[in-house]
Amino acid sequence: GAVVSQHPSWVICKSGTSVKIECRSLDFQATTMFWYRQFPKQSLMLMATSNEGSKATYEQGVEKDKFLINHASLTLSTLTVTSAHPEDSSFYICSARRIRGSNEKLFFGSGTQLSVL
Amino acid sequence: DAKTTQPNSMESNEEEPVHLPCNHSTISGTDYIHWYRQLPSQGPEYVIHGLTSNVNNRMASLAIAEDRKSSTLILHRATLRDAAVYYCILRDSTSGTYKYIFGTGTRLKVLA
Numbered sequence: 001g002a003v004v005s006q007h008p009s010w011v012i013c014k015s016g017t018s019v020k021i022e023c024r025s026l027d028f029q030a031t032t033m034f035w036y037r038q039f040p041k042q043s044l045m046l047m048a049t050s051n052e053g054s055k056a057t058y059e060q061g062v063e064k065d066k067f068l069i070n071h072a073s074l075t076l077s078t079l080t081v082t083s084a085h086p087e088d089s090s091f092y093i094c095s096a097r098r099i100r101g102s103n104e105k106l107f108f109g110s111g112t113q114l115s116v117l
Numbered sequence: 118d119a120k121t122t123q124p125n126s127m128e129s130n131e132e133e134p135v136h137l138p139c140n141h142s143t144i145s146g147t148d149y150i151h152w153y154r155q156l157p158s159q160g161p162e163y164v165i166h167g168l169t170s171n172v173n174n175r176m177a178s179l180a181i182a183e184d185r186k187s188s189t190l191i192l193h194r195a196t197l198r199d200a201a202v203y204y205c206i207l208r209d210s211t212s213g214t215y216k217y218i219f220g221t222g223t224r225l226k227v228l229a
Binding site for chain 1: 149151153155158159160161162163166202204208214215216217218219220221222
C-alpha cells in the first residue's frame with residue numbers, strides 16, 4: 001500500500017523554540033495533505049488542510065501564525081510549531097490524500113510526539 | 118463537526134466475528150464511507166471504504182445499508198492484534214474544500 005513518511009517520530013524541545021515536522025508521500029503525489037493533533041485518549045482533531053502551491057486552510061481556533069504549514073511540492077508538507085509552549089505538547093499526525101479517478105483514500109504518517117519542556 | 122456516530126467501546130472474544138456499527142444519517146450521494154483504525158501511539162491505518170455496495174478485502178468487510186445512512190464494519194475473526202480504535206469517517210465538503218473530520222471512534226477490546 002501507499003506509504004506516508006512522517007519525521008521526526010518524537011521530539012523534545014525547550015519552551016520558546018520552533019519545531020518542524022515533515023510529511024512525505026513516498027509513492028504518490030498528494031495535492032492535499034491534512035494535519036491533525038491528538039491528545040491522550042482523544043480522537044484526532046483536524047488542524048488544517050495543506051494544499052500544494054497555495055495557502056493552507058486552518059480550522060476554527062487554530063492559530064495560523066503558531067502552526068505554519070508549507071506544501072511546496074506534491075510529495076512534501078511541513079508543519080512548524082513556532083515558539084512552542086508546554087500546552088503545544090501533543091501527538092501530531094499528517095495524512096496525504098491519494099486520488100485515483102473518483103476514488104480517494106487517506107494515508108497517514110506514523111505521527112510525531114512533541115514534548116515541550 | 119463529525120458526520121458519523123459510533124459506540125464508544127465494544128468487546129469481542131478472540132476468534133469471534135465483530136460487527137462495528139456507524140451511523141451517518143446526513144451522508145450525501147457522493148460521499149464514500151471510510152474506515153480506519155488506530156493502534157496506540159501510531160497513525161491511523163486504512164481498513165476499508167465503500168460507496169453503495171458491500172465491500173470485502175483481506176482485512177474486513179463493509180456492509181452498507183440500502184439508504185446509506187448506516188454501515189457496519191465486520192471483522193470475521195477477531196484477533197488480539199485487532200484491538201484498536203476504529204473510526205468511521207466521511208468526506209466533509211460543506212466548507213467548499215474536502216476534508217475528513219474524525220468522530221470519537223469505537224475502542225475495540227479483544228478478549229483472549
